[in-house]
Amino acid sequence: MSGGVEGAAAVSGARGMSGNGAEATTAVSGAQGMSDNGAERTVAVSGAPGMSGNSVVSASVARGASGGSTAGAMVVQRAMGVSAVKFALVDSWVVAKRDLIHWLREPVRVFANLAYPIISVLIFGLVFGSAMNVFGGGDYIEFLLPGMFGQTIAFGVGTTLMMVSMDADRGVTDRFRASPMSQTGVVAGRSIADLVNSSLELLVLALCGLVIGWSFHDGLMNALLAFALFLWLRFALVWVGIYLGLLVKPEAAQASWMFLFPLTMFANTFVSPELMPGWLRAVSEWNPLSSTVAAARELFGNPGVGGDSWAAQHSLLLAVLWPALFVAVFWPLSVLKYRNLSR
Template identity: 65%
Template sequence: MTELLVPAMPTTPLERVRWALSDGWVVARRGLIHWVRNPVMVVYQLLWPIMMVMLFGYVFGSAMVVAGGGDYREFLMPGLFGQTVMFGLATTVMVMTTDASQGVTDRFRSMPMSQSGVVLGRSFSDMVNSVLELVILVGCGLAVGWRWHHGFGKALAAMGLLLLLRFALIWVGIYLGLIVTPEAAAAAWAPLFPLTMIANTFVSPSQMPGWLGLLAEWNPLSATVGACRELFGNPGWPGESWAAQHAVELAIAWPVVIVAIFLPLSVRRYRRLDR
Protein backbone atom coordinates (compact mmCIF):
# COMPACT_ATOMS: atom_id res chain seq x y z
CA MET A 1 0.00 0.00 0.00
CA THR A 2 1.06 3.57 -0.67
CA GLU A 3 1.75 5.41 2.54
CA LEU A 4 0.36 8.94 2.76
CA LEU A 5 3.03 11.30 4.00
CA VAL A 6 1.64 14.13 6.13
CA PRO A 7 4.00 17.08 6.68
CA ALA A 8 4.91 17.91 10.25
CA MET A 9 2.83 20.70 11.76
CA PRO A 10 4.75 23.90 12.46
CA THR A 11 5.46 24.57 16.12
CA THR A 12 7.05 28.04 16.19
CA PRO A 13 5.57 31.38 15.03
CA LEU A 14 8.23 31.70 12.31
CA GLU A 15 7.42 28.24 10.97
CA ARG A 16 3.70 29.09 10.94
CA VAL A 17 4.33 32.26 8.95
CA ARG A 18 6.55 30.39 6.49
CA TRP A 19 3.92 27.66 6.16
CA ALA A 20 1.15 30.18 5.53
CA LEU A 21 3.18 32.04 2.89
CA SER A 22 4.16 28.81 1.13
CA ASP A 23 0.59 27.51 0.97
CA GLY A 24 -0.64 30.98 0.07
CA TRP A 25 1.64 31.03 -2.96
CA VAL A 26 0.33 27.61 -4.08
CA VAL A 27 -3.27 28.85 -3.87
CA ALA A 28 -2.32 32.09 -5.63
CA ARG A 29 -0.77 30.14 -8.52
CA ARG A 30 -3.96 28.12 -8.83
CA GLY A 31 -6.01 31.31 -9.04
CA LEU A 32 -3.75 32.85 -11.67
CA ILE A 33 -3.74 29.67 -13.78
CA HIS A 34 -7.55 29.55 -13.72
CA TRP A 35 -7.67 33.23 -14.66
CA VAL A 36 -5.38 32.77 -17.66
CA ARG A 37 -7.26 29.66 -18.81
CA ASN A 38 -10.57 31.53 -18.81
CA PRO A 39 -10.20 33.77 -21.88
CA VAL A 40 -13.71 35.21 -21.61
CA MET A 41 -13.00 36.54 -18.14
CA VAL A 42 -9.60 37.87 -19.21
CA VAL A 43 -11.05 39.73 -22.18
CA TYR A 44 -13.91 41.13 -20.09
CA GLN A 45 -11.62 42.35 -17.32
CA LEU A 46 -9.24 43.97 -19.78
CA LEU A 47 -11.92 45.58 -21.96
CA TRP A 48 -13.94 46.97 -19.04
CA PRO A 49 -11.44 49.75 -18.16
CA ILE A 50 -11.12 50.72 -21.84
CA MET A 51 -14.90 50.95 -22.18
CA MET A 52 -15.19 53.12 -19.06
CA VAL A 53 -12.58 55.55 -20.37
CA MET A 54 -14.40 55.89 -23.67
CA LEU A 55 -17.82 56.23 -22.04
CA PHE A 56 -17.02 58.75 -19.33
CA GLY A 57 -14.18 60.52 -21.12
CA TYR A 58 -15.90 61.17 -24.43
CA VAL A 59 -19.66 60.55 -24.03
CA PHE A 60 -20.42 62.04 -20.61
CA GLY A 61 -17.24 64.09 -20.34
CA SER A 62 -18.39 66.69 -22.86
CA ALA A 63 -21.08 67.82 -20.41
CA MET A 64 -18.91 67.77 -17.26
CA VAL A 65 -17.40 70.82 -15.58
CA VAL A 66 -14.48 70.47 -13.17
CA ALA A 67 -14.89 72.46 -9.96
CA GLY A 68 -11.97 74.90 -9.89
CA GLY A 69 -11.32 74.47 -13.61
CA GLY A 70 -9.17 72.07 -15.59
CA ASP A 71 -9.47 69.35 -18.22
CA TYR A 72 -12.16 66.82 -17.31
CA ARG A 73 -10.26 63.79 -18.63
CA GLU A 74 -7.35 64.62 -16.32
CA PHE A 75 -9.86 64.91 -13.47
CA LEU A 76 -11.59 61.69 -14.55
CA MET A 77 -8.72 59.20 -14.76
CA PRO A 78 -7.89 58.99 -11.03
CA GLY A 79 -11.61 58.46 -10.42
CA LEU A 80 -11.68 55.60 -12.91
CA PHE A 81 -8.59 54.09 -11.28
CA GLY A 82 -10.46 54.12 -7.97
CA GLN A 83 -13.68 52.74 -9.45
CA THR A 84 -11.82 49.84 -11.05
CA VAL A 85 -10.20 49.04 -7.71
CA MET A 86 -13.60 49.10 -5.99
CA PHE A 87 -15.23 46.86 -8.61
CA GLY A 88 -12.54 44.27 -7.95
CA LEU A 89 -14.36 43.53 -4.67
CA ALA A 90 -17.22 41.91 -6.61
CA THR A 91 -14.77 39.65 -8.45
CA THR A 92 -13.33 38.45 -5.15
CA VAL A 93 -16.80 37.71 -3.77
CA MET A 94 -17.78 35.73 -6.88
CA VAL A 95 -14.60 33.62 -6.89
CA MET A 96 -14.90 32.78 -3.20
CA THR A 97 -18.56 31.75 -3.47
CA THR A 98 -17.83 29.68 -6.59
CA ASP A 99 -15.07 27.76 -4.80
CA ALA A 100 -17.33 27.16 -1.82
CA SER A 101 -20.29 25.95 -3.92
CA GLN A 102 -18.11 23.59 -6.00
CA GLY A 103 -16.49 21.96 -2.97
CA VAL A 104 -13.04 23.44 -3.56
CA THR A 105 -13.06 25.22 -0.21
CA ASP A 106 -13.99 22.00 1.62
CA ARG A 107 -11.18 20.19 -0.20
CA PHE A 108 -8.65 22.79 0.95
CA ARG A 109 -9.91 22.51 4.52
CA SER A 110 -9.47 18.74 4.48
CA MET A 111 -5.82 18.97 3.44
CA PRO A 112 -2.82 19.44 5.74
CA MET A 113 -2.27 23.06 4.78
CA SER A 114 -2.34 26.41 6.49
CA GLN A 115 -5.93 27.63 6.70
CA SER A 116 -4.86 31.26 6.75
CA GLY A 117 -2.68 30.52 3.71
CA VAL A 118 -5.79 29.72 1.62
CA VAL A 119 -7.33 33.17 2.04
CA LEU A 120 -3.88 34.74 1.82
CA GLY A 121 -3.38 33.06 -1.56
CA ARG A 122 -6.67 34.49 -2.79
CA SER A 123 -5.42 37.95 -1.90
CA PHE A 124 -2.12 37.35 -3.76
CA SER A 125 -3.79 36.37 -7.03
CA ASP A 126 -6.33 39.22 -6.85
CA MET A 127 -3.53 41.73 -6.33
CA VAL A 128 -1.75 40.48 -9.46
CA ASN A 129 -4.98 40.86 -11.45
CA SER A 130 -5.46 44.37 -10.07
CA VAL A 131 -1.95 45.43 -11.06
CA LEU A 132 -2.60 44.29 -14.63
CA GLU A 133 -5.93 46.14 -14.77
CA LEU A 134 -4.33 49.35 -13.51
CA VAL A 135 -1.50 49.07 -16.04
CA ILE A 136 -4.03 48.79 -18.87
CA LEU A 137 -6.08 51.67 -17.49
CA VAL A 138 -3.00 53.87 -17.21
CA GLY A 139 -2.20 53.08 -20.85
CA CYS A 140 -5.75 54.10 -21.83
CA GLY A 141 -5.40 57.31 -19.89
CA LEU A 142 -2.12 58.19 -21.56
CA ALA A 143 -3.73 57.51 -24.95
CA VAL A 144 -6.56 60.00 -24.30
CA GLY A 145 -4.31 62.75 -22.99
CA TRP A 146 -4.08 62.13 -19.25
CA ARG A 147 -0.68 62.80 -17.67
CA TRP A 148 0.94 62.93 -14.26
CA HIS A 149 2.74 66.20 -13.53
CA HIS A 150 4.61 65.73 -10.24
CA GLY A 151 7.21 63.20 -11.25
CA PHE A 152 7.38 59.44 -11.57
CA GLY A 153 7.99 58.89 -7.86
CA LYS A 154 4.72 60.52 -6.80
CA ALA A 155 2.91 58.70 -9.59
CA LEU A 156 4.16 55.39 -8.15
CA ALA A 157 3.05 56.52 -4.69
CA ALA A 158 -0.45 57.17 -6.07
CA MET A 159 -0.54 53.70 -7.60
CA GLY A 160 0.59 52.31 -4.28
CA LEU A 161 -2.38 53.95 -2.54
CA LEU A 162 -4.75 52.44 -5.11
CA LEU A 163 -3.30 48.98 -4.55
CA LEU A 164 -3.44 49.49 -0.79
CA LEU A 165 -7.17 50.14 -1.05
CA ARG A 166 -7.56 47.09 -3.31
CA PHE A 167 -5.71 44.93 -0.79
CA ALA A 168 -8.09 46.10 1.94
CA LEU A 169 -11.16 45.45 -0.21
CA ILE A 170 -9.93 41.93 -1.00
CA TRP A 171 -10.46 41.00 2.64
CA VAL A 172 -13.96 42.47 2.56
CA GLY A 173 -14.63 40.37 -0.56
CA ILE A 174 -13.21 37.20 1.00
CA TYR A 175 -15.36 37.61 4.09
CA LEU A 176 -18.53 38.32 2.09
CA GLY A 177 -17.73 35.45 -0.28
CA LEU A 178 -17.64 33.05 2.66
CA ILE A 179 -21.07 34.06 3.98
CA VAL A 180 -23.24 34.72 0.88
CA THR A 181 -24.69 32.34 -1.72
CA PRO A 182 -23.59 32.27 -5.39
CA GLU A 183 -26.89 33.92 -6.32
CA ALA A 184 -26.24 36.81 -3.94
CA ALA A 185 -22.64 37.09 -5.16
CA ALA A 186 -23.86 37.57 -8.73
CA ALA A 187 -25.59 40.76 -7.55
CA ALA A 188 -22.52 42.09 -5.74
CA TRP A 189 -22.00 44.68 -8.47
CA ALA A 190 -25.28 46.45 -7.66
CA PRO A 191 -24.28 48.17 -4.37
CA LEU A 192 -20.86 49.05 -5.75
CA PHE A 193 -22.28 51.47 -8.34
CA PRO A 194 -23.74 53.92 -5.80
CA LEU A 195 -20.65 53.54 -3.60
CA THR A 196 -18.42 54.60 -6.51
CA MET A 197 -20.78 57.35 -7.66
CA ILE A 198 -21.32 58.95 -4.21
CA ALA A 199 -17.66 59.91 -4.12
CA ASN A 200 -15.35 62.32 -5.89
CA THR A 201 -14.78 59.87 -8.74
CA PHE A 202 -16.73 61.73 -11.47
CA VAL A 203 -17.69 65.07 -9.90
CA SER A 204 -16.51 67.08 -6.93
CA PRO A 205 -18.54 66.65 -3.70
CA SER A 206 -18.85 70.46 -3.65
CA GLN A 207 -21.16 70.16 -6.67
CA MET A 208 -23.52 67.77 -4.81
CA PRO A 209 -26.29 68.63 -2.34
CA GLY A 210 -24.86 69.32 1.12
CA TRP A 211 -25.79 66.03 2.82
CA LEU A 212 -24.74 63.97 -0.19
CA GLY A 213 -21.48 65.85 -0.53
CA LEU A 214 -20.70 65.10 3.13
CA LEU A 215 -21.17 61.37 2.53
CA ALA A 216 -19.02 61.58 -0.60
CA GLU A 217 -16.17 63.36 1.19
CA TRP A 218 -15.95 60.66 3.88
CA ASN A 219 -16.20 57.78 1.43
CA PRO A 220 -12.92 55.81 1.65
CA LEU A 221 -12.80 55.81 -2.15
CA SER A 222 -12.87 59.63 -2.15
CA ALA A 223 -9.80 59.72 0.08
CA THR A 224 -7.82 57.50 -2.28
CA VAL A 225 -8.98 59.28 -5.44
CA GLY A 226 -8.34 62.72 -3.91
CA ALA A 227 -4.87 61.66 -2.79
CA CYS A 228 -4.11 60.31 -6.28
CA ARG A 229 -5.17 63.59 -7.91
CA GLU A 230 -2.91 65.44 -5.50
CA LEU A 231 0.06 63.16 -6.19
CA PHE A 232 -0.52 63.07 -9.95
CA GLY A 233 -0.98 66.85 -10.10
CA ASN A 234 -4.36 66.45 -11.80
CA PRO A 235 -7.15 69.04 -11.45
CA GLY A 236 -9.74 68.62 -8.76
CA TRP A 237 -11.09 71.08 -6.20
CA PRO A 238 -10.28 69.47 -2.83
CA GLY A 239 -12.91 71.32 -0.79
CA GLU A 240 -12.58 72.90 2.64
CA SER A 241 -13.57 69.98 4.90
CA TRP A 242 -11.02 68.16 7.06
CA ALA A 243 -11.48 64.97 5.03
CA ALA A 244 -10.80 66.77 1.75
CA GLN A 245 -7.74 68.58 3.11
CA HIS A 246 -6.19 65.37 4.51
CA ALA A 247 -6.88 62.97 1.65
CA VAL A 248 -3.42 61.36 1.69
CA GLU A 249 -3.60 60.59 5.40
CA LEU A 250 -7.11 59.13 5.04
CA ALA A 251 -6.05 57.15 1.95
CA ILE A 252 -3.64 55.31 4.24
CA ALA A 253 -5.82 55.18 7.36
CA TRP A 254 -9.01 53.82 5.75
CA PRO A 255 -7.38 50.69 4.22
CA VAL A 256 -5.49 49.98 7.46
CA VAL A 257 -8.75 50.09 9.43
CA ILE A 258 -10.53 47.89 6.86
CA VAL A 259 -7.75 45.29 6.90
CA ALA A 260 -7.63 45.32 10.71
CA ILE A 261 -11.35 44.51 10.79
CA PHE A 262 -11.86 42.12 7.88
CA LEU A 263 -8.60 40.13 7.73
CA PRO A 264 -9.16 38.43 11.11
CA LEU A 265 -12.87 38.11 10.35
CA SER A 266 -12.07 36.34 7.06
CA VAL A 267 -9.60 33.92 8.62
CA ARG A 268 -11.97 33.20 11.50
CA ARG A 269 -14.92 32.66 9.15
CA TYR A 270 -12.87 30.28 6.99
CA ARG A 271 -11.87 28.24 10.04
CA ARG A 272 -15.48 28.09 11.27
CA LEU A 273 -17.13 26.99 8.01
CA ASP A 274 -19.90 24.41 8.55
CA ARG A 275 -19.74 24.78 12.31
Protein backbone atom coordinates (compact mmCIF):
# COMPACT_ATOMS: atom_id res chain seq x y z
CA MET A 1 0.00 0.00 0.00
CA SER A 2 1.51 3.30 -1.09
CA GLY A 3 0.65 6.46 0.83
CA GLY A 4 -1.60 4.62 3.29
CA VAL A 5 -2.77 6.59 6.32
CA GLU A 6 -4.15 5.12 9.49
CA GLY A 7 -5.38 6.97 12.55
CA ALA A 8 -7.11 6.07 15.77
CA ALA A 9 -8.75 8.17 18.46
CA ALA A 10 -9.96 6.90 21.76
CA VAL A 11 -12.15 8.65 24.28
CA SER A 12 -13.15 7.15 27.58
CA GLY A 13 -15.25 8.54 30.38
CA ALA A 14 -17.66 7.68 33.11
CA ARG A 15 -21.25 8.91 33.27
CA GLY A 16 -23.10 9.07 36.57
CA MET A 17 -23.35 5.36 37.35
CA SER A 18 -23.19 4.17 40.94
CA GLY A 19 -19.99 2.23 41.41
CA ASN A 20 -19.56 1.67 37.70
CA GLY A 21 -18.10 3.65 34.82
CA ALA A 22 -19.24 3.90 31.23
CA GLU A 23 -16.58 3.72 28.64
CA ALA A 24 -16.90 4.92 25.10
CA THR A 25 -14.29 4.22 22.46
CA THR A 26 -14.17 5.48 18.94
CA ALA A 27 -11.74 3.98 16.53
CA VAL A 28 -11.28 5.11 12.99
CA SER A 29 -8.95 3.49 10.57
CA GLY A 30 -8.64 4.19 6.89
CA ALA A 31 -6.53 3.33 3.95
CA GLN A 32 -6.01 5.61 0.99
CA GLY A 33 -4.11 5.54 -2.26
CA MET A 34 -4.61 1.85 -2.95
CA SER A 35 -4.38 0.55 -6.45
CA ASP A 36 -6.80 -2.14 -7.55
CA ASN A 37 -7.95 -2.61 -3.98
CA GLY A 38 -10.69 -1.02 -1.91
CA ALA A 39 -10.33 0.96 1.29
CA GLU A 40 -12.53 0.03 4.18
CA ARG A 41 -13.49 2.37 6.97
CA THR A 42 -15.01 1.11 10.15
CA VAL A 43 -16.44 3.23 12.90
CA ALA A 44 -17.39 1.46 16.08
CA VAL A 45 -18.78 3.09 19.16
CA SER A 46 -19.45 1.20 22.32
CA GLY A 47 -20.64 2.60 25.59
CA ALA A 48 -23.22 2.45 28.26
CA PRO A 49 -24.68 5.91 28.85
CA GLY A 50 -26.80 5.29 31.87
CA MET A 51 -27.26 1.62 30.98
CA SER A 52 -26.07 -1.51 32.70
CA GLY A 53 -25.22 -3.16 29.42
CA ASN A 54 -23.41 -2.05 26.35
CA SER A 55 -24.79 -0.28 23.31
CA VAL A 56 -23.19 -0.64 19.97
CA VAL A 57 -23.46 1.46 16.90
CA SER A 58 -21.44 0.20 14.01
CA ALA A 59 -21.16 1.23 10.43
CA SER A 60 -18.91 -0.02 7.75
CA VAL A 61 -18.54 1.33 4.26
CA ALA A 62 -16.61 -0.59 1.68
CA ARG A 63 -15.32 1.42 -1.24
CA GLY A 64 -13.80 0.00 -4.39
CA ALA A 65 -11.21 2.20 -6.06
CA SER A 66 -10.76 0.27 -9.27
CA GLY A 67 -11.68 2.36 -12.33
CA GLY A 68 -12.93 5.22 -10.16
CA SER A 69 -16.19 3.44 -9.35
CA THR A 70 -17.47 3.25 -5.79
CA ALA A 71 -19.69 0.62 -4.30
CA GLY A 72 -20.79 0.89 -0.73
CA ALA A 73 -22.86 -0.89 1.82
CA MET A 74 -23.72 0.42 5.24
CA VAL A 75 -25.10 -1.56 8.11
CA VAL A 76 -26.21 0.44 11.11
CA GLN A 77 -27.22 -1.15 14.37
CA ARG A 78 -28.66 1.13 17.03
CA ALA A 79 -29.14 -0.35 20.46
CA MET A 80 -29.22 2.76 22.60
CA GLY A 81 -32.53 1.94 24.27
CA VAL A 82 -34.54 3.62 21.48
CA SER A 83 -36.53 1.64 18.93
CA ALA A 84 -35.66 1.52 15.24
CA VAL A 85 -39.15 2.80 14.49
CA LYS A 86 -38.45 6.02 16.38
CA PHE A 87 -35.20 6.54 14.47
CA ALA A 88 -37.05 5.99 11.19
CA LEU A 89 -39.69 8.56 12.16
CA VAL A 90 -37.08 11.13 13.20
CA ASP A 91 -35.09 10.64 10.00
CA SER A 92 -38.27 10.82 7.93
CA TRP A 93 -39.12 14.20 9.40
CA VAL A 94 -35.56 15.50 8.87
CA VAL A 95 -35.67 14.58 5.19
CA ALA A 96 -39.22 15.90 4.80
CA LYS A 97 -38.25 19.24 6.36
CA ARG A 98 -35.29 19.48 4.01
CA ASP A 99 -37.52 18.88 0.98
CA LEU A 100 -40.11 21.41 2.18
CA ILE A 101 -37.44 24.07 2.70
CA HIS A 102 -36.20 23.51 -0.84
CA TRP A 103 -39.77 23.82 -2.08
CA LEU A 104 -40.25 27.15 -0.31
CA ARG A 105 -37.00 28.49 -1.75
CA GLU A 106 -38.30 28.00 -5.28
CA PRO A 107 -41.30 30.35 -5.44
CA VAL A 108 -41.53 30.13 -9.23
CA ARG A 109 -42.04 26.37 -9.08
CA VAL A 110 -44.55 26.78 -6.25
CA PHE A 111 -46.50 29.30 -8.31
CA ALA A 112 -46.44 27.05 -11.39
CA ASN A 113 -47.65 24.03 -9.42
CA LEU A 114 -50.54 25.99 -7.95
CA ALA A 115 -51.39 28.00 -11.07
CA TYR A 116 -51.74 25.11 -13.53
CA PRO A 117 -54.80 23.42 -11.93
CA ILE A 118 -56.46 26.79 -11.40
CA ILE A 119 -55.99 27.76 -15.05
CA SER A 120 -57.24 24.32 -16.13
CA VAL A 121 -60.41 24.73 -14.04
CA LEU A 122 -61.08 28.12 -15.57
CA ILE A 123 -60.48 26.86 -19.12
CA PHE A 124 -62.45 23.61 -18.89
CA GLY A 125 -65.13 24.91 -16.56
CA LEU A 126 -65.86 28.35 -17.98
CA VAL A 127 -64.66 28.14 -21.60
CA PHE A 128 -65.52 24.57 -22.63
CA GLY A 129 -68.02 23.82 -19.88
CA SER A 130 -71.06 25.07 -21.81
CA ALA A 131 -70.34 22.59 -24.61
CA MET A 132 -69.74 19.55 -22.33
CA ASN A 133 -72.41 17.05 -21.34
CA VAL A 134 -72.59 14.99 -18.16
CA PHE A 135 -74.03 11.50 -18.59
CA GLY A 136 -77.23 11.38 -16.58
CA GLY A 137 -77.44 15.16 -16.34
CA GLY A 138 -75.97 17.65 -13.92
CA ASP A 139 -73.75 20.70 -13.79
CA TYR A 140 -70.46 20.24 -15.60
CA ILE A 141 -68.42 22.32 -13.14
CA GLU A 142 -69.50 20.04 -10.29
CA PHE A 143 -68.59 17.06 -12.48
CA LEU A 144 -65.24 18.65 -13.40
CA LEU A 145 -63.78 19.56 -10.02
CA PRO A 146 -63.30 16.01 -8.67
CA GLY A 147 -61.64 15.16 -11.99
CA MET A 148 -59.29 18.14 -11.59
CA PHE A 149 -58.46 17.00 -8.08
CA GLY A 150 -57.54 13.62 -9.51
CA GLN A 151 -55.43 15.04 -12.32
CA THR A 152 -53.51 17.24 -9.88
CA ILE A 153 -52.77 14.22 -7.70
CA ALA A 154 -51.61 12.16 -10.69
CA PHE A 155 -49.35 14.92 -11.99
CA GLY A 156 -47.60 14.92 -8.62
CA VAL A 157 -45.87 11.69 -9.67
CA GLY A 158 -43.86 13.69 -12.20
CA THR A 159 -42.69 16.07 -9.48
CA THR A 160 -41.64 13.22 -7.20
CA LEU A 161 -39.87 11.41 -10.01
CA MET A 162 -37.96 14.54 -11.04
CA MET A 163 -36.84 15.53 -7.54
CA VAL A 164 -35.68 12.02 -6.61
CA SER A 165 -33.82 11.67 -9.91
CA MET A 166 -32.09 15.04 -9.42
CA ASP A 167 -31.02 14.14 -5.87
CA ALA A 168 -29.55 10.87 -7.10
CA ASP A 169 -27.77 12.56 -10.01
CA ARG A 170 -26.27 15.32 -7.83
CA GLY A 171 -24.92 12.92 -5.22
CA VAL A 172 -27.38 13.91 -2.49
CA THR A 173 -28.71 10.36 -2.28
CA ASP A 174 -25.17 9.02 -1.88
CA ARG A 175 -24.58 11.34 1.07
CA PHE A 176 -27.77 10.09 2.69
CA ARG A 177 -26.67 6.50 2.17
CA ALA A 178 -23.23 7.21 3.69
CA SER A 179 -24.86 8.63 6.82
CA PRO A 180 -26.14 6.60 9.79
CA MET A 181 -29.76 7.20 8.81
CA SER A 182 -32.75 4.93 8.53
CA GLN A 183 -32.96 3.77 4.93
CA THR A 184 -36.73 3.65 5.11
CA GLY A 185 -36.77 7.09 6.70
CA VAL A 186 -34.97 8.72 3.78
CA VAL A 187 -37.54 7.65 1.19
CA ALA A 188 -40.45 8.07 3.61
CA GLY A 189 -39.42 11.68 4.17
CA ARG A 190 -39.92 12.36 0.49
CA SER A 191 -43.47 11.02 0.71
CA ILE A 192 -44.28 13.27 3.69
CA ALA A 193 -43.08 16.38 1.87
CA ASP A 194 -45.05 15.47 -1.26
CA LEU A 195 -48.22 14.88 0.76
CA VAL A 196 -47.90 18.33 2.33
CA ASN A 197 -47.44 19.89 -1.11
CA SER A 198 -50.41 18.01 -2.55
CA SER A 199 -52.61 18.98 0.40
CA LEU A 200 -51.90 22.64 -0.30
CA GLU A 201 -52.65 22.17 -4.01
CA LEU A 202 -55.98 20.49 -3.23
CA LEU A 203 -56.89 23.28 -0.82
CA VAL A 204 -56.17 26.01 -3.39
CA LEU A 205 -58.02 24.11 -6.09
CA ALA A 206 -61.06 23.55 -3.84
CA LEU A 207 -61.22 27.24 -2.97
CA CYS A 208 -61.08 28.10 -6.66
CA GLY A 209 -63.88 25.61 -7.33
CA LEU A 210 -66.07 27.11 -4.63
CA VAL A 211 -65.63 30.52 -6.25
CA ILE A 212 -66.81 29.35 -9.70
CA GLY A 213 -69.78 27.30 -8.48
CA TRP A 214 -68.60 23.89 -7.29
CA SER A 215 -69.82 22.58 -3.95
CA PHE A 216 -70.21 19.39 -1.92
CA HIS A 217 -73.69 18.33 -0.86
CA ASP A 218 -73.40 15.30 1.43
CA GLY A 219 -71.84 16.84 4.51
CA LEU A 220 -68.41 17.90 5.64
CA MET A 221 -67.34 14.45 6.86
CA ASN A 222 -67.99 12.85 3.47
CA ALA A 223 -66.12 15.71 1.79
CA LEU A 224 -63.13 15.21 4.08
CA LEU A 225 -63.23 11.48 3.36
CA ALA A 226 -63.17 12.24 -0.38
CA PHE A 227 -60.06 14.40 0.05
CA ALA A 228 -58.53 11.64 2.16
CA LEU A 229 -58.99 9.24 -0.76
CA PHE A 230 -57.13 11.66 -3.03
CA LEU A 231 -54.26 11.90 -0.55
CA TRP A 232 -54.25 8.11 -0.15
CA LEU A 233 -53.79 7.81 -3.90
CA ARG A 234 -51.07 10.48 -3.80
CA PHE A 235 -49.25 8.59 -1.05
CA ALA A 236 -49.32 5.44 -3.16
CA LEU A 237 -48.12 7.25 -6.28
CA VAL A 238 -45.25 8.82 -4.33
CA TRP A 239 -43.67 5.39 -4.07
CA VAL A 240 -44.09 4.85 -7.78
CA GLY A 241 -42.31 8.16 -8.36
CA ILE A 242 -39.52 7.35 -5.89
CA TYR A 243 -38.84 3.98 -7.48
CA LEU A 244 -38.81 5.35 -11.03
CA GLY A 245 -36.75 8.36 -9.92
CA LEU A 246 -34.04 6.03 -8.62
CA LEU A 247 -34.02 4.25 -11.97
CA VAL A 248 -33.76 7.08 -14.49
CA LYS A 249 -31.70 10.20 -15.08
CA PRO A 250 -33.24 13.70 -14.79
CA GLU A 251 -33.36 14.00 -18.59
CA ALA A 252 -35.52 10.89 -18.83
CA ALA A 253 -37.60 11.98 -15.83
CA GLN A 254 -38.69 15.09 -17.71
CA ALA A 255 -40.38 12.86 -20.29
CA SER A 256 -42.74 11.45 -17.66
CA TRP A 257 -45.30 14.15 -18.49
CA MET A 258 -45.76 12.54 -21.91
CA PHE A 259 -47.25 9.49 -20.18
CA LEU A 260 -49.02 11.21 -17.30
CA PHE A 261 -51.16 13.46 -19.45
CA PRO A 262 -52.88 10.68 -21.46
CA LEU A 263 -53.18 8.63 -18.27
CA THR A 264 -55.28 11.39 -16.73
CA MET A 265 -57.28 11.91 -19.92
CA PHE A 266 -58.15 8.23 -20.49
CA ALA A 267 -60.21 8.34 -17.33
CA ASN A 268 -63.45 9.82 -16.05
CA THR A 269 -61.74 13.10 -15.15
CA PHE A 270 -63.22 15.30 -17.90
CA VAL A 271 -65.73 13.10 -19.75
CA SER A 272 -68.11 10.38 -18.59
CA PRO A 273 -66.87 6.94 -19.69
CA GLU A 274 -70.38 6.19 -20.99
CA LEU A 275 -69.78 8.75 -23.76
CA MET A 276 -66.53 7.09 -24.91
CA PRO A 277 -66.00 4.33 -27.51
CA GLY A 278 -66.36 0.80 -26.15
CA TRP A 279 -62.66 -0.11 -25.80
CA LEU A 280 -61.75 3.29 -24.35
CA ARG A 281 -64.65 3.10 -21.93
CA ALA A 282 -63.25 -0.14 -20.49
CA VAL A 283 -59.79 1.42 -20.13
CA SER A 284 -61.28 4.47 -18.46
CA GLU A 285 -63.44 2.55 -15.99
CA TRP A 286 -60.54 0.36 -14.82
CA ASN A 287 -58.09 3.24 -14.59
CA PRO A 288 -57.10 3.54 -10.90
CA LEU A 289 -57.52 7.30 -11.14
CA SER A 290 -61.13 6.82 -12.30
CA SER A 291 -61.95 4.79 -9.20
CA THR A 292 -60.77 7.55 -6.87
CA VAL A 293 -62.50 10.29 -8.87
CA ALA A 294 -65.79 8.36 -9.04
CA ALA A 295 -65.68 7.60 -5.31
CA ALA A 296 -65.01 11.28 -4.58
CA ARG A 297 -67.95 12.37 -6.75
CA GLU A 298 -70.18 10.03 -4.80
CA LEU A 299 -68.93 11.37 -1.46
CA PHE A 300 -69.19 14.99 -2.62
CA GLY A 301 -72.70 14.40 -3.98
CA ASN A 302 -71.58 15.58 -7.44
CA PRO A 303 -72.99 14.29 -10.75
CA GLY A 304 -71.36 11.62 -12.89
CA VAL A 305 -71.74 8.68 -10.51
CA GLY A 306 -72.79 5.30 -11.83
CA GLY A 307 -72.15 2.89 -14.66
CA ASP A 308 -72.86 -0.70 -15.62
CA SER A 309 -69.40 -2.20 -15.10
CA TRP A 310 -68.24 -3.84 -11.89
CA ALA A 311 -65.49 -1.21 -11.53
CA ALA A 312 -67.99 1.64 -11.80
CA GLN A 313 -70.34 0.09 -9.24
CA HIS A 314 -67.53 -0.58 -6.72
CA SER A 315 -65.52 2.60 -7.16
CA LEU A 316 -65.21 3.25 -3.42
CA LEU A 317 -63.75 -0.20 -2.82
CA LEU A 318 -61.29 0.16 -5.70
CA ALA A 319 -60.33 3.65 -4.51
CA VAL A 320 -58.94 1.94 -1.42
CA LEU A 321 -57.54 -1.21 -3.03
CA TRP A 322 -55.69 0.29 -6.01
CA PRO A 323 -53.46 2.55 -3.86
CA ALA A 324 -52.95 -0.26 -1.35
CA LEU A 325 -51.65 -2.44 -4.19
CA PHE A 326 -49.28 0.31 -5.35
CA VAL A 327 -47.94 0.76 -1.82
CA ALA A 328 -47.50 -2.99 -1.32
CA VAL A 329 -45.50 -3.27 -4.55
CA PHE A 330 -43.53 -0.03 -4.84
CA TRP A 331 -42.72 0.73 -1.19
CA PRO A 332 -40.47 -2.35 -0.75
CA LEU A 333 -39.14 -1.92 -4.29
CA SER A 334 -38.18 1.68 -3.52
CA VAL A 335 -36.43 0.78 -0.27
CA LEU A 336 -34.64 -2.15 -1.94
CA LYS A 337 -33.55 0.02 -4.86
CA TYR A 338 -32.31 2.69 -2.46
CA ARG A 339 -30.25 0.14 -0.53
CA ASN A 340 -28.73 -1.35 -3.68
CA LEU A 341 -28.33 1.92 -5.56
CA SER A 342 -25.25 1.74 -7.76
CA ARG A 343 -22.78 4.55 -7.31
